[in-house]
Amino acid sequence: MNTIFLILDILIDIIMVVLPLFLIVAYTTYSERKIIGFMQSRLGPTRVGPFGILQPIADVIKLLTKEVIIPSNASKGLFLTAPIIMLVPSLLVWSVIPLSEYFVIANINAGLLFILALTSLSVYGVILAGWASNSKYAFLGSMRSAAQIIAYEIAMGFALVGVLMAAGSLNLQEIILSQRGGIFNWYWLPLFPLFVIYLIAGVAETNRAPFDVSEGESEIVAGFHVEYSGVAFAMFFLAEYMNLILISILVSIMFFGGWLSPFEGTFFESYSQWIPGFVWLSIKTLSFIFIFLWLRATLPRYRYDQIMRLGWKIFLPITIIWIFLEGIMIYYKVEPWFVI
Amino acid sequence: MKEFKNFTMNFGPQHPAAHGVLRLVLQMEGEVIKSADPHIGLLHRATEKLAESKPYNQSIGYMDRLDYVSMMCNEHAYVLAIEKLLSIEIPERAKYIRVMFDEITRILNHLLWLGAHALDIGAMSVFLYAFREREDLMDCYEAVSGTRMHATYYRPGGVARDLPSKMPKYIKSKLKDKEQIKEQNYNREGSMLDFIDDFVSRFPSCIDEYENLLTDNRIWKQRTVGIGVVEPERAIELGFTGPMLRGSGIDWDLRKKQPYEVYDKMNFDIPVGKTGDSYDRYLVRMEELRQSNKIIQQCTQWLHNNPGPTMVDDAKVAPPSRDDMKVEMESLIHHFKLFTEGYCTPKGEVYTAVEAPKGEFGIYMISDGANKPFRLKIRAPGFPHLAALNEMCKDHMLSDVVTVIGTQDIVFGEIDR
Numbered sequence: 001m002n003t004i005f006l007i008l009d010i011l012i013d014i015i016m017v018v019l020p021l022f023l024i025v026a027y028t029t030y031s032e033r034k035i036i037g038f039m040q041s042r043l044g045p046t047r048v049g050p051f052g053i054l055q056p057i058a059d060v061i062k063l064l065t066k067e068v069i070i071p072s073n074a075s076k077g078l079f080l081t082a083p084i085i086m087l088v089p090s091l092l093v094w095s096v097i098p099l100s101e102y103f104v105i106a107n108i109n110a111g112l113l114f115i116l117a118l119t120s121l122s123v124y125g126v127i128l129a130g131w132a133s134n135s136k137y138a139f140l141g142s143m144r145s146a147a148q149i150i151a152y153e154i155a156m157g158f159a160l161v162g163v164l165m166a167a168g169s170l171n172l173q174e175i176i177l178s179q180r181g182g183i184f185n186w187y188w189l190p191l192f193p194l195f196v197i198y199l200i201a202g203v204a205e206t207n208r209a210p211f212d213v214s215e216g217e218s219e220i221v222a223g224f225h226v227e228y229s230g231v232a233f234a235m236f237f238l239a240e241y242m243n244l245i246l247i248s249i250l251v252s253i254m255f256f257g258g259w260l261s262p263f264e265g266t267f268f269e270s271y272s273q274w275i276p277g278f279v280w281l282s283i284k285t286l287s288f289i290f291i292f293l294w295l296r297a298t299l300p301r302y303r304y305d306q307i308m309r310l311g312w313k314i315f316l317p318i319t320i321i322w323i324f325l326e327g328i329m330i331y332y333k334v335e336p337w338f339v340i
Numbered sequence: 341m342k343e344f345k346n347f348t349m350n351f352g353p354q355h356p357a358a359h360g361v362l363r364l365v366l367q368m369e370g371e372v373i374k375s376a377d378p379h380i381g382l383l384h385r386a387t388e389k390l391a392e393s394k395p396y397n398q399s400i401g402y403m404d405r406l407d408y409v410s411m412m413c414n415e416h417a418y419v420l421a422i423e424k425l426l427s428i429e430i431p432e433r434a435k436y437i438r439v440m441f442d443e444i445t446r447i448l449n450h451l452l453w454l455g456a457h458a459l460d461i462g463a464m465s466v467f468l469y470a471f472r473e474r475e476d477l478m479d480c481y482e483a484v485s486g487t488r489m490h491a492t493y494y495r496p497g498g499v500a501r502d503l504p505s506k507m508p509k510y511i512k513s514k515l516k517d518k519e520q521i522k523e524q525n526y527n528r529e530g531s532m533l534d535f536i537d538d539f540v541s542r543f544p545s546c547i548d549e550y551e552n553l554l555t556d557n558r559i560w561k562q563r564t565v566g567i568g569v570v571e572p573e574r575a576i577e578l579g580f581t582g583p584m585l586r587g588s589g590i591d592w593d594l595r596k597k598q599p600y601e602v603y604d605k606m607n608f609d610i611p612v613g614k615t616g617d618s619y620d621r622y623l624v625r626m627e628e629l630r631q632s633n634k635i636i637q638q639c640t641q642w643l644h645n646n647p648g649p650t651m652v653d654d655a656k657v658a659p660p661s662r663d664d665m666k667v668e669m670e671s672l673i674h675h676f677k678l679f680t681e682g683y684c685t686p687k688g689e690v691y692t693a694v695e696a697p698k699g700e701f702g703i704y705m706i707s708d709g710a711n712k713p714f715r716l717k718i719r720a721p722g723f724p725h726l727a728a729l730n731e732m733c734k735d736h737m738l739s740d741v742v743t744v745i746g747t748q749d750i751v752f753g754e755i756d757r
Binding site: 036039137143144212220296298300301302 | 559
């Protein structure tokens with residue numbers, strides 16, 4: 001009897017995360033089109049519903065009702081598996097994300113490692129999609145993506161090692177808790193270079209501008225998913241935006257104190273006590289999503305060898321040096337971050 | 341032994357960066373381009389042949405459709421050729437109007453180039469900013485000729501009509517209330533020249549806006565500096581003209597070297613590059629935007645103060661006024677003759693060239709004394725540029741092909757003709 005309740009409980013938890021997540025993804029696309037629209041002195045979607053608010057719904061219906069075209073020379077099995085391989089890890093990661101002080105589906109001890117492992121898995125989806133399509137453009141896209149991910153995973157991993165050293169734990173709740181004590185206790189300050197690198201690597205990881213070489217619109221048309229349509233394409237799309245939200249939420253958890261209130265230890269603390277931690281996490285996450293959108297409207301695209309140069313020759317040395325400096329800071333127990 | 345071959349890729353004709361219908365067959369080693377072979381002809385419309393079968397005036401419209409982003413400059417070369425054959429001198433005011441619209445056209449073209457080039461490299465906002473300004477200039481086209489693109493405004497002997505004394509306004513619609521409409525119409529209260537004056541006064545700040553996004557942007561520089569370098573000597577050998585030539589550091593501009601119309605009275609500078617890479621060509625074109633703005637300013641000043649005829653007073657070339665046509669027999673005959681048969685030019689051959697935004701746009705025309713050209717040859721600036729594509733792309737990467745196509749400012753209307 002107990003196990004059934006446990007399973008039901010977990011199922012409810014999963015639904016509580018996944019359903020809103022799909023909705024948020026839908027409205028991230030909407031806000032992306034609106035925000036970039038306003039940045040470019042146009043209006044974005046206005047037709048479906050008031051202010052185009054139902055546009056994402058219309059998009060979903062369109063994508064669901066479209067035919068999934070399978071190119072005749074494609075490897076059919078792999079072609080259809082690739083979007084699933086892409087989508088599943090980006091859904092799975094959400095199981096370890098602490099959304100507030102009380103809510104996390106699986107509070108596992110190796111949370112950070114789990115995230116690193118799963119986010120890296122999505123590249124297999126990209127490579128398989130490009131390879132199975134049997135199209136030259138898709139092939140180039142997946143090649144680029146593979147090279148790019150390798151260049152970035154390492155810098156990203158090192159940035160996370162910095163967080164791990166500072167918090168002394170891989171558990172995400174504990175990472176958040178170790179940042180207690182107001183804005184200046186959060187890790188963005190002592191780990192500033194790592195924070196910047198993690199943010200940039202995150203953009204690269206999610207294949208978004210200015211690092212969108214694997215789908216570079218004007219070069220290789222749509223890159224690895226050029227042959228996909230309908231639901232299969234929707235899955236890539238979903239995965240991309242879920243990763244975008246995920247990276248934003250991870251940055252806020254690891255460098256900006258997750259669900260911690262920014263007013264801790266200040267005059268406003270007693271007044272802002274009633275605000276649930278989830279709200280703070282959302283505000284932080286949304287600001288990072290906004291930064292991602294802003295980047296897309298502003299910056300030109302890197303060439304893919306330049307991205308690799310950036311990853312290997314600039315980010316990697318910086319992270320290593322900073323981890324070394326951090327070690328020294330930890331050794332001398334620099335206040336207020338490294339008092340354990 | 342397995343034989344290893346280069347990767348062959350078809351780039352276009354349906355490709356977002358192919359600028360129309362460029363088909364490029366790329367031989368690649370991984371991402372590195374070993375050779376790029378442009379295939380042209382997908383937009384061939386036989387303009388040269390069509391012009392042989394029509395009275396002179398009826399081909400003006402075809403010229404617009406050659407390089408469809410620098411419409412009036414193409415017309416200009418064509419009407420100049422006819423005028424040279426007929427040896428007619430056009431009124432001063434028409435010359436100023438032509439120069440003004442040539443420069444408006446240059447801004448139109450460079451704005452589209454800038455937007456498309458930036459979009460190709462991945463910066464998408466510039467494209468929409470550029471189109472915001474293009475909209476105003478398109479309105480000028482519309483106000484003066486009735487169409488936004490293919491104006492057919494220049495005529496042998498002058499221009500089709502004088503500048504309008506008022507600018508068309510926006511009217512109230514379902515989406516905009518009275519206040520918003522008033523705001524939109526703030527610069528449309530006066531004549532068209534006032535509208536242009538307003539544009540000219542705010543355009544430099546718009547250029548600053550584009551430059552803010554690109555000129556010092558590290559990514560932009562990484563993507564353009566050292567890409568598609570053409571040495572000055574090689575640029576001359578390849579027959580480059582316009583910003584492509586000036587980007588390589590050669591000071592050559594027909595507006596200065598063989599001034600036509602009233603360019604010799606204008607005060608402007610010719611920007612030249614240093615290294616001949618894509619970034620230099622970008623800088624050259626940005627400076628040309630500013631210089632064009634300066635020329636337009638000088639033209640509007642003169643045009644404000646000097647009203648006058650805009651068409652020669654020669655009934656064999658210029659159509660009579662509508663009023664005269666209704667009451668005078670002779671005018672009616674002239675009208676009929678002009679619009680059916682046209683006019684005959686003396687025997688001979690001429691070559692006229694204008695500095696179109698993309699380079700030297702030339703018309704070589706042979707007349708056998710009939711009312712249509714015996715042969716018309718169009719010298720399109722984009723053609724030699726495209727021919728150099730292979731040289732410019734070699735050993736660059738696939739992404740750089742896109743940069744090079746962008747920097748060449750290719751439009752297929754003129755290349756395929």
